[in-house]
Amino acid sequence: MNRAEFAARIDHTVLGPETTWDDVKAVLDAADTHGMNACIPPCYVAEAAEYAPDVTLVSVCGFPHGQAAPETKEFEAERAWQDGADEIDVVLNVGRLRSGDTEAVAEELACVVAAVPLPVKVIVEAPLLEEAELRTACELAAEADAAFVKTATGFSDGGATVADVRVMTEYLPVKASGGIGSSEDAVAMLEAGAERIGASSGVELVEGYENGAF
Incomplete structure (x- = not known):
């Protein structure tokens, strides 16, 4: 995998609670320059789609805790798509999952996926x-x-681990996100089977990458 192929696997991310439009523009500029995708807050998607039409835009719904009503998540996904998002990352309701209410989790995820003609993570x-x-x-x-x-969202304890990625690849392609701060971290996730990397340090990851095979 050369550097351009590696960069295309990176979702360069800015999702903090104080994120400004200037912060988003900086991420979009970096993504455009280095050939990365950009993962941004939903409130900026329409502006971002106009500002950087060639950058693949990822946005989020139910972020960061996953506890919005299912209808709210569905609306968020639809609005992000209408505003120009190319992909949606939705947070699963961990509380419902851990309490054993898998039917509610399943119904919610199915509704979000069905709501948009986009890849949903x-x-x-x-x-x-x-x-x-x-x-x-x-x-x-x-x-x-x-x-x-x-x-992971990166807003709870812990982040991506090789062990978790290996388990998750048994089911679907994996985006490893949370605590990935170096090209070495990213390479470890790709070697474990991840297809995509989410990181706020996308530029550092790309600039530090040396060609490898995955």
Whole structure:
């Protein structure tokens, strides 16, 4: 994999609570320059689609805790699509999952996936889950016809781990996200089977990457 191919696997991310339009523009500029995707807050998607039409735009719904009403998540996904998003990352309701209400989780994910003609990645918050719960979350995402499962939001304890990525790849393509701060971290996730990397340090990842095979 050369540097351009590696960069295309990176979702350069800015999702903090104080994110400004200038912050988003900086991420879009970097993504355009280096050939990365950009993962941005939903409130900026329409502006971003106009500002950087050649950048693949990822946005989020139910972010960061996943506890919005299912109808709210569905609306958020639809609005992001209408505003110009190319992909949606939705946060699974971990509380429902851990309490055993898998039917509610399944219905919610299926509604979000069906609401938009876009790839939907399900953020399972793997650091909060036991392995059996992680497997259940991945099964539900697959049953809902999601395109990916994603390790974490980065807003709870922990981030992506090689062990979690390996489990998750048994079910769907994986976006490894949370705590990935170097090209070495990213390479470890790709070697474990991840297809996509989410990181706020996308430029550092790309600039530090040396050609490899995955």
